[in-house]
Amino acid sequence: MASRMALRLNDVTLCLSPPIATRRCRRRAGSVRVFAVASTPSTVSTKVEDKKPFAPPREVHVQVTHSMPPQKIEIFKSLDDWARDNLLTHLKPVEKCWQPQDFLPDPASEGFHDEVKELRERAKEIPDDYLVCLVGDMITEEALPTYQTMLNTLDGVRDETGASPTAWAVWTRAWTAEENRHGDLLNKYLYLTGRVDMRQIEKTIQYLIGSGMDPRTENNPYLGFIYTSFQERATFISHGNTARHAKDYGDLKLAQICGIIASDEKRHETAYTKIVEKLFEIDPDGTVVALADMMKKKISMPAHLMFDGQDDKLFDHFSMVAQRLGVYTARDYADILEFLVNRWKVADLTGLSGEGNKAQDYLCTLASRIRKLDERAQSRAKKAGTMPFSWVYGREVQL
Ligand SMILES: [Fe+2]
Numbered sequence: 029m030a031s032r033m034a035l036r037l038n039d040v041t042l043c044l045s046p047p048i049a050t051r052r053c054r055r056r057a058g059s060v061r062v063f064a065v066a067s068t069p070s071t072v073s074t075k076v077e078d079k080k081p082f083a084p085p086r087e088v089h090v091q092v093t094h095s096m097p098p099q100k101i102e103i104f105k106s107l108d109d110w111a112r113d114n115l116l117t118h119l120k121p122v123e124k125c126w127q128p129q130d131f132l133p134d135p136a137s138e139g140f141h142d143e144v145k146e147l148r149e150r151a152k153e154i155p156d157d158y159l160v161c162l163v164g165d166m167i168t169e170e171a172l173p174t175y176q177t178m179l180n181t182l183d184g185v186r187d188e189t190g191a192s193p194t195a196w197a198v199w200t201r202a203w204t205a206e207e208n209r210h211g212d213l214l215n216k217y218l219y220l221t222g223r224v225d226m227r228q229i230e231k232t233i234q235y236l237i238g239s240g241m242d243p244r245t246e247n248n249p250y251l252g253f254i255y256t257s258f259q260e261r262a263t264f265i266s267h268g269n270t271a272r273h274a275k276d277y278g279d280l281k282l283a284q285i286c287g288i289i290a291s292d293e294k295r296h297e298t299a300y301t302k303i304v305e306k307l308f309e310i311d312p313d314g315t316v317v318a319l320a321d322m323m324k325k326k327i328s329m330p331a332h333l334m335f336d337g338q339d340d341k342l343f344d345h346f347s348m349v350a351q352r353l354g355v356y357t358a359r360d361y362a363d364i365l366e367f368l369v370n371r372w373k374v375a376d377l378t379g380l381s382g383e384g385n386k387a388q389d390y391l392c393t394l395a396s397r398i399r400k401l402d403e404r405a406q407s408r409a410k411k412a413g414t415m416p417f418s419w420v421y422g423r424e425v426q427l
């Protein structure tokens with residue numbers, strides 16, 4: 029069983045799991061930790077200290093910071109008008125936005141109890157493995173404070189005051205506000221189904237926000253916007269797939285919920301890929317090198333540090349269920365990469381430096397190499413075992 033599980037884990041590791049440096053350095057509460065902090069890309073210092081009781085259960089260690097040369101900050105400052113005209117147009121006015129309440133029983137209405145009863149009847153047909161995927165997606169959305177923080181680590185575009193009037197800052201706040209509805213809606217829906225252990229889920233969210241994330245974007249907006257482009261497309265795909273599955277189980281309301289969230293993700297993907305398209309126009313060499321850098325490091329999933337207080341490999345197990353159900357797979361990872369490489373016309377770039385040419389060659393063949401590796405891993409992989417998930421009251425779920 030252990031070796032079979034390792035094989036399955038390997039194919040997920042290919043694309044879905046956190047960077048090796050992150051995983052290697054996890055420590056349980058009560059242990060002594062050793063960590064390294066890099067203040068510049070070239071200097072790394074280490075220190076040892078006792079683990080504090082409030083320290084996050086998942087920690088990241090070696091981190092590169094501020095890797096973008098300071099002169100390039102000016103590029104982003106000079107793009108503020110461009111961002112106002114080309115980025116903010118992808119936001120929807122609040123008055124025209126859907127709200128979670130539009131898809132949930134109205135607690136003020138006479139028919140509230142009947143509506144809840146119907147919802148629970150429909151949800152009875154939903155299998156546990158699908159619930160695990162939906163809960164994992166919901167927890168990912170609920171860690172939104174981390175993602176706003178991440179955007180505000182980026183040099184040249186961060187919201188310097190919390191209410192900064194720059195177009196970059198306006199975008200980040202409004203994007204966060206739009207995203208905030210996703211976790212709210214999924215959370216309330218799952219609560220009403222009565223099928224999942226809300227306390228365990230809430231604990232997982234608390235742990236996850238406490239741990240943060242390690243996207244390895246180095247305060248560098250080139251890397252940051254490549255990361256968000258990838259992630260918005262990844263969430264568009266996974267919410268689209270959970271919508272499709274919900275329809276198959278006969279829960280059309282849930283299908284509608286996942287579908288409406290997926291459509292937001294698509295709009296956000298359009299906006300973030302437009303920023304990177306602009307960077308390719310202004311600085312093709314720097315941008316192609318940044319894209320290759322992110323892909324070499326592998327795009328870690330935003331919730332890769334999740335923990336429920338019980339399962340030390342919770343994210344890996346959730347990813348395996350998502351992979352098996354086809355909600356988000358290693359193939360999707362390759363498809364997203366290929367989509368972005370085409371979207372940004374990476375193959376057509378000319379006049380690149382030696383490093384830029386190397387990055388271009390690497391990127392143009394990467395998707396097919398990932399697919400081949402995945403096929404090989406799939407053909408070797410035998411049926412994985414089951415795993416109890418605290419989110420569904422410890423019931424065993426096929427990995
Ligand atoms: Fe979202």
Ligand SMILES: [Fe+2]
Nearest residue numbers: 260263293296
């Ligand atoms: Fe999103």
